[in-house]
Amino acid sequence: MEPIMTSGSFSDAESVQTETILERFNQVFLTHDPAALDDLVADDCVIENTQPAPDGSRHEGKAACIALWRGIATMQGAHFEPESIIARGDRGEIRWRLVWGADHASSVRGVNLMRVRGGRIVEAQGYVKGA
Template identity: 75%
Template structure:
């Protein structure tokens, strides 16, 4: 996975947090989320179309992400993490089969504060 983060201390820290977050999905192990998600975290999810859903608070965010991370029928391929100060993005491909058509590319736009994720918006490529 490529990392295009800036080298200032805040960007480096953000990239490290996003890499730890991303690993929870790559390994299907959501246990790190407890430490990585802030009490006031807000997620704008990709589903349902067309506008997605909004999840507010640590418990709601962890519940959503745990469901995704533990789904053994899907898996993520990490493409790139980019961090700029307290903001970052994780580019990925979600797969549910071995054929190229059984996948979709997407991105999470994230914001961190005090070592925890406070904001996440997910987007996928579509028609």
């Protein structure tokens, strides 16, 4: 597996912290091990998920966000291919491809737009490329 590219990140302390949190978060999905989520997700976290169209589902609070991400991280027969992580202050983005089959048509590219506060994720909006 190729390392995640982190081009475009800023080098100020807040950006470095955000990038570190997003890299740790991304590892949950690459390793299918959601154990780190408890330390990464804030009590007041809010997720706007990629599905269902057109706006995705909204998940509020630490328990709801962890439950959603745990389910995604442990999906059988699927894996994420990382593309990049970019951090700017308290904001960041993770670009990825979700693969669930052998051919290219059995995958989708997406991005998570994230916000970090106090070393924890407080906001995530997920988007995927559609037809």
